[in-house]
Amino acid sequence: MSEKDLINACRQRDRRAQQALYDRFAPNMFGVCKRYVKTQEDAEDVLIEAFFKVLTNIEQYKGEGSFEGWIRRIVVNESLMALRKRVNFSQVLELTDVDIPVTTSALQDLVARDILNLIDILPIGYRTVFNLYVLEGYKHREIAQIMGISINTSKSQLILAKKRLKNLLEQIRYPGIELFDIEEEEEEVVEAPEKITTKP
Amino acid sequence: MTPNRDLSELFRQQASKVQERPGPSVWRRLSRRLDAHERWNKVALRISTQVVLFFLLLLAIVGPVLIGVSLEEQRRAELRNPPVILQVLSQEDTLPEMRRFLALPSGVAGDTIHVQIGD
Numbered sequence: 535m536s537e538k539d540l541i542n543a544c545r546q547r548d549r550r551a552q553q554a555l556y557d558r559f560a561p562n563m564f565g566v567c568k569r570y571v572k573t574q575e576d577a578e579d580v581l582i583e584a585f586f587k588v589l590t591n592i593e594q595y596k597g598e599g600s601f602e603g604w605i606r607r608i609v610v611n612e613s614l615m616a617l618r619k620r621v622n623f624s625q626v627l628e629l630t631d632v633d634i635p636v637t638t639s640a641l642q643d644l645v646a647r648d649i650l651n652l653i654d655i656l657p658i659g660y661r662t663v664f665n666l667y668v669l670e671g672y673k674h675r676e677i678a679q680i681m682g683i684s685i686n687t688s689k690s691q692l693i694l695a696k697k698r699l700k701n702l703l704e705q706i707r708y709p710g711i712e713l714f715d716i717e718e719e720e721e722e723v724v725e726a727p728e729k730i731t732t733k734p
Numbered sequence: 735m736t737p738n739r740d741l742s743e744l745f746r747q748q749a750s751k752v753q754e755r756p757g758p759s760v761w762r763r764l765s766r767r768l769d770a771h772e773r774w775n776k777v778a779l780r781i782s783t784q785v786v787l788f789f790l791l792l793l794a795i796v797g798p799v800l801i802g803v804s805l806e807e808q809r810r811a812e813l814r815n816p817p818v819i820l821q822v823l824s825q826e827d828t829l830p831e832m833r834r835f836l837a838l839p840s841g842v843a844g845d846t847i848h849v850q851i852g853d
Contacts, residue, residue, distance in 0.1 A: 547772065549765070556761055565752035578756055582764045589764075590771060650748045668742040669749045696741050703741075714741045 537601055544592050552589050559602060560585070563609045569653060569665050570613035584612040610670055614662070614680060621658055623681040652702045660695035667692050 535543070535554065543551030560581065567577040567584070588605050595604050617623075653661055662681065666672040667688070672680070674688040681688070703711045 549768070552768065553761060553765070556764065560760070561753040561755045564754050564756045565749070568754065569749075578760050578763075581756055582760060582767065585764055586767050586771070589768060650745065650752060653745070664745075668745055699745075700741060714744065 538597075541592060541595065541601065544589060555589070556585055559605050562602070563605060566606060566609050567613055569650070569669065570610070570662065571616055572654060576616060580612050580616050581609070583616075584609040587612070606670070610666070617658070617662065623659060623662070623683055649703065649706075649708065652699055655702060656695055656698055659691050660698060663688055663691040664695040664699075 535551070540551055540555050540558070544555055563584065564577060564581055567580045568574075571577050571580055584605075587608050595601060653664060656664065663677055666677045666680070667674065674685045674692075677683075677688040678685045683691075700711065700714060703714070
């Protein structure tokens with residue numbers, strides 16, 4: 535069944551088509567959820583909520599842009615909403631600047647698996663900015679708006695995240711890590727630094 | 735090894751490869767949620783239809799009654815306040831009794847009394 539037929543069938547609330555759509559996109563989207571929320575249970579909850587919204591609001595997809603991109607936006611939004619329930623980004627970012635030591639043995643376990651798991655080691659602020667900017671393609675302006683932080687904070691979180699990742703890759707002796715560049719590729723309008731306040 | 739490789743690109747490449755199938759319970763939960771949503775939609779549709787029908791029925795019953803009452807009220811009002819009789823006055827009608835009669839209110843707002851004196 536083509537994607538268009540699948541969407542049309544889902545608009546008719548055809549349960550088999552809904553399951554087919556879920557089967558087609560869930561594996562990718564589950565990976566997206568897991569990059570934002572740490573536990574399997576939370577990621578599953580986010581995935582269910584996101585697909586529920588996709589399937590009950592499928593009429594809103596007008597066929598402009600990729601359907602997968604539309605679903606992905608919903609999944610990312612749901613993931614961020616789940617994060618926001620627990621974390622106030624504007625308050626935690628300052629705290630996450632403190633380095634959390636990671637043991638080399640824990641890193642060695644990751645080598646054979648997936649370097650993407652290194653993102654999970656990052657503090658929540660770094661991880662969210664890195665995911666949104668690098669993997670989802672959001673701009674700093676958008677990230678600042680979504681997370682309730684300033685553009686400069688978003689930029690600094692990204693640079694710190696990249697530095698930390700490079701450091702982690704060095705620790706696991708990732709081949710050619712010394713040649714990796716962590717400079718930000720995009721320049722945006724610079725705004726005044728934000729004053730970050732934390733709860734006493 | 736490529737010099738000056740971008741760290742972001744490395745993670746992007748990895749992310750595009752990641753596929754992880756969620757457990758079968760996830761679809762079951764989602765399916766149950768969709769069922770509940772559809773059931774609720776049907777109930778909501780039924781309730782809203784019943785509410786609309788109830789008001790239409792109410793309008794169908796009460797409307798004619800209200801119109802009937804209104805017409806009856808109008809008729810009674812007309813009986814209570816009969817139309818003012820046009821008086822043709824002569825020279826003798828300038829008696830005080832007649833003047834008092836003319837001073838009586840017509841009973842209906844906007845009514846006028848035409849007074850013709852003499853021929």
